[in-house]
Amino acid sequence: MTEKNANNLMLFIIFLALTVIMTVMIPERFLAINNFRSMMRQFPEYGLLALGIMLAMITGGIDLSIVGITSLTGVVAAQVLIRHAESSLPSELFVAVAVLAALGVAVLCGLLNGILITIANVPALIATLGTNSVFLGLAIVFTEGHGIRGFPPEVLLIGNGQALGVPVPFLIFLGIALFLGLVLNRTRLGFNMVMLGSSPVVSQFSAINNTLVLIKTHIMIALLAGTSSIIILSRVNSMRPGYGSGYLLLAILIAILGGTNPNGGFGTVLGVGLGIGSLQILTSGLNFMGFTPFFRNFIYGLLLLLVMVINYYRRQYSGRILVPKAGAGTESGQQ
Amino acid sequence: MKDFLKGLFKHNETYLALIIIVFAGVLTLINPQFMSFRNIFSLLKNSSGTAILAVGFLLVILTGNIDVSFPAIAISAQYIATTTLIALDSNSLALAFAIAIGIGLLYGSINGFFVTKFKLPTLIVTLGTFNMFHGFLLEFVGTRSINIGQLPDAIKDFGDINLFTVAGSGSNPVGFSIFVGILIVVLLLTFFILRFTLLGRGIYAIGGDAEAARRAGFNVNRIQFFIYMYVGVLAGIMGMLHIALINYGNPNYIVDSELLRVIASVVLGGALITGGKGSLTGTMLGVLLIVTLEKNLVMIGLSSYWQEFFVGLIIVVGVTMTHVQAKLQSTQKVTIVRSH
Numbered sequence: 001m002t003e004k005n006a007n008n009l010m011l012f013i014i015f016l017a018l019t020v021i022m023t024v025m026i027p028e029r030f031l032a033i034n035n036f037r038s039m040m041r042q043f044p045e046y047g048l049l050a051l052g053i054m055l056a057m058i059t060g061g062i063d064l065s066i067v068g069i070t071s072l073t074g075v076v077a078a079q080v081l082i083r084h085a086e087s088s089l090p091s092e093l094f095v096a097v098a099v100l101a102a103l104g105v106a107v108l109c110g111l112l113n114g115i116l117i118t119i120a121n122v123p124a125l126i127a128t129l130g131t132n133s134v135f136l137g138l139a140i141v142f143t144e145g146h147g148i149r150g151f152p153p154e155v156l157l158i159g160n161g162q163a164l165g166v167p168v169p170f171l172i173f174l175g176i177a178l179f180l181g182l183v184l185n186r187t188r189l190g191f192n193m194v195m196l197g198s199s200p201v202v203s204q205f206s207a208i209n210n211t212l213v214l215i216k217t218h219i220m221i222a223l224l225a226g227t228s229s230i231i232i233l234s235r236v237n238s239m240r241p242g243y244g245s246g247y248l249l250l251a252i253l254i255a256i257l258g259g260t261n262p263n264g265g266f267g268t269v270l271g272v273g274l275g276i277g278s279l280q281i282l283t284s285g286l287n288f289m290g291f292t293p294f295f296r297n298f299i300y301g302l303l304l305l306l307v308m309v310i311n312y313y314r315r316q317y318s319g320r321i322l323v324p325k326a327g328a329g330t331e332s333g334q335q
Numbered sequence: 336m337k338d339f340l341k342g343l344f345k346h347n348e349t350y351l352a353l354i355i356i357v358f359a360g361v362l363t364l365i366n367p368q369f370m371s372f373r374n375i376f377s378l379l380k381n382s383s384g385t386a387i388l389a390v391g392f393l394l395v396i397l398t399g400n401i402d403v404s405f406p407a408i409a410i411s412a413q414y415i416a417t418t419t420l421i422a423l424d425s426n427s428l429a430l431a432f433a434i435a436i437g438i439g440l441l442y443g444s445i446n447g448f449f450v451t452k453f454k455l456p457t458l459i460v461t462l463g464t465f466n467m468f469h470g471f472l473l474e475f476v477g478t479r480s481i482n483i484g485q486l487p488d489a490i491k492d493f494g495d496i497n498l499f500t501v502a503g504s505g506s507n508p509v510g511f512s513i514f515v516g517i518l519i520v521v522l523l524l525t526f527f528i529l530r531f532t533l534l535g536r537g538i539y540a541i542g543g544d545a546e547a548a549r550r551a552g553f554n555v556n557r558i559q560f561f562i563y564m565y566v567g568v569l570a571g572i573m574g575m576l577h578i579a580l581i582n583y584g585n586p587n588y589i590v591d592s593e594l595l596r597v598i599a600s601v602v603l604g605g606a607l608i609t610g611g612k613g614s615l616t617g618t619m620l621g622v623l624l625i626v627t628l629e630k631n632l633v634m635i636g637l638s639s640y641w642q643e644f645f646v647g648l649i650i651v652v653g654v655t656m657t658h659v660q661a662k663l664q665s666t667q668k669v670t671i672v673r674s675h
Contacts, residue, residue, distance in 0.1 A: 062458065120655045121662040125401065125458055126598075126608045130650030133595055137644025144640050249466055252459060262456045294478070298470025304463035305449060312453045 060264025110222030159235030399610025443567020542610025
C-alpha cells in the first residue's frame with residue numbers, strides 16, 4: 001500500500017472512531033441533523049485556510065499571513081458592501097464587486113508574498129510573518145480597529161443559505177477542494193509544486209521555474225484566504241480586523257493531521273478533508289462536554305505535537321526518511 | 336583611521352546606529368525633553384525586558400531554528416510565580432525568581448525534547464507548545480488579573496530599585512534601573528558564551544550548516560537543547576521584570592505583544608533567519624529602534640492604529656535587505672569559485 005493510501009486510511013479510521021465515540025457518548029445531540037448543518041457552516045472558513053497551509057507545505061514552505069489576508073480582503077469587501085445603502089444600484093452588483101475586490105486584493109497579497117520569498121530570497125516563514133502584520137495592520141488602519149456592519153441582505157446568503165438542504169459554505173468548500181485536487185494530481189503546476197517541495201535543487205535543474213511555481217502557489221493560498229473572508233463576513237454579518245486569529249493554529253494542525261509533510265513534497269486534499277472532519281467532530285465533542293476554549297487550545301497544541309511524533313515514527317518505519325539530518329532547521333527549506 | 340572607518344561601514348550595526356541617531360535627533364527637535372536623562376533612563380528600563388527576550392531569540396535564530404513559544408513561557412512563569420507567592424502569603428523575591436526560572440527551564444526543556452528527539456520543524460513544535468503552555472495557564476492556573484493591591488511588596492519594591500541616581504530625589508528620582516543591570520549581566524554572559532566557549536562556536540557552526548557541525552564533532556542535539564533551555568530561563572526572568580515594571584499581571588499580556596516586537600528587533604539587527612549570522616550589538620540596536628519608534632509613533636503624527644502595520648513593515652523591509660545582501664554575497668562567492 002502506498003504512503004498516500006495508508007495515511008488516508010488511518011485518518012479515515014480515526015474519523016470513524018471519533019464519530020462512533022461521539023455518537024455513543026452524546027447520541028441525541030451529536031446525531032441531530034442541525035448539528036451536522038452547523039458543522040458544515042463552521043468549518044469551510046478555516047478548512048480553506050488549511051488547504052492553503054497544505055499547498056504551502058507541499059512546496060516546503062509555510063504561509064503565516066493567511067489570517068492577515070483574511071482580515072484585509074474582508075475589510076476591503078466590507079467597505080464596498082456598506083456603500084450599497086447610499087446608492088440606488090442593485091445590491092447584487094455590490095456583492096459581485098465586493099467579491100471581486102476581495103479576490104483582487106488577495107492576488108496582490110499573494111504576489112507580494114511570492115516575490116519576497118523568491119526574488120528577495122527571504123525564507124517563507126519570516127516573510128509571511130512580516131506580511132501578516134502588514135496586511136492586518138492595513139486592515140486596522142482602514143477601520144481604526146472597529147468592526148464593519150450593515151451589509152445588504154443578499155450577501156448573507158453566501159454564509160447562511162442552503163441549497164437542497166446543504167449549507168452554501170460547504171458547497172463552496174467542496175467545489176474548491178475538488179478543483180485543488182485536480183490541480184495537484186492532474187496539472188503540470190501541481191506536479192511542479194510537489195517536485196519543488198521534495199527538492200528545490202532537483203526541480204531547478206529539471207527546468208522547472210521555481211520562482212514562478214512559488215509565486216503561483218502563494219497567489220492560490222491568498223485566494224483561498226480571500227474566499228474564506230467572504231464566507232466569514234457573510235456568516236457573521238460583520239467584519240472585524242483580526243477575526244479568526246486562532247485559525248492559523250487550527251489550519252496548521254489540520255494540515256499536519258491530514259498527513260501533509262511540513263518538510264515538503266507530500267500532501268493530499270483528501271487527507272486534509274479527513275483531518276477537518278476529525279477535528280470538527282472532536283471540537284464539537286469538547287464543546288458539548290463543556291470544556292473552555294482555553295482547554296481546547298491546550299488540546300490543539302498537544303494534538304499537533306502528538307500527530308507529528310506519530311508521523312515521525314511512521315515515516316521511520318516505512319523508511320521514507322532514512323537518516324534524519326542533524327539539526328532540525330527545516331525552516332530554511334526553501335531556496 | 337581610514338581603514339577603521341571603511342570597516343565600520345561594512346557593518347549593518349553602523350547603519351542602524353546612524354538611523355537611531357537621526358531618529359533621536361528628529362524626536363529631540365519635536366520635543367527637547369526626549370534627550371533628557373529621565374527619558375533615556377526610562378526608555379532603557381522599559382525596553383530591557385524585550386531586550387532580554389531578544390537575546391534568547393537571537394541564539395535560536397543563530398542556529399537556524401525558531402521559537403515562537405517564548406512569550407507563553409514568559410507569561411506562564413510570571414503568573415505562576417506571582418500567584419504562588421500570593422497563595423503562600425510570601426514576600427520573597429528570591430522564591431518568585433526561582434519559580435519563574437524553574438518554569439522557564441521546564442518549558443524550555445519540553446521544547447528542546449521535541450526538537451532534538453524527533454527532529455521536527457521548530458516552528459510547528461513551538462507553535463504547538465505555545466498553545467499548550469498558554470492554554471494550560473488559563474485553564475488550570477487562572478484567568479484573573481493580579482492588581483497592585485494583591486502584588487507582594489517585594490515585587491513592587493524590586494521594580495523601583497535603582498543602581499544609581501543622577502538627579503531628582505525622594506519619590507521621583509532619575510535613576511539607572513536594576514532592570515538594565517540585569518540586561519547587562521545577561522548580555523555579558525551571552526557574549527562570553529558566544530565568543531569564548533566551544534558551545535558558542537557550536538551555535539554559529541550549526542547555523543552555518545548543521546550537518547557539517549555534527550561531522551566536525553559538535554553535539555548538535557545537546558547544543559540545541561541548551562539553547563531552548565536558555566531561552567526558557569531568559570523568558571522566565573523577563574516575565575518577572577514585566578510584572579515589576581507595570582505592577583500589574585494579566586495572563587493575556589506579553590503573548591500578544593512581545594513576539595512580533597522581538598522578532599522585528601532581531602531581524603532589524605541584521606540576524607540572518609536561516610542561521611549563522613547575527614550579533615548582540617545589532618540586536619540591541621534593533622530593540623532600541625523598535626521601542627523608540629513604537630513609543631513615539633504618536634509624536635511623529637501617526638495614530639496608534641499604525642503600530643501593527645509599522646512593525647510588520649519593519650520586519651519585511653529588514654529581512655528583505657538582509658537576505659538580498661546575503662544573496663548578492665553568495666553569488667559573488669560562486670563566481671569566485673568558478674573563476675579559480
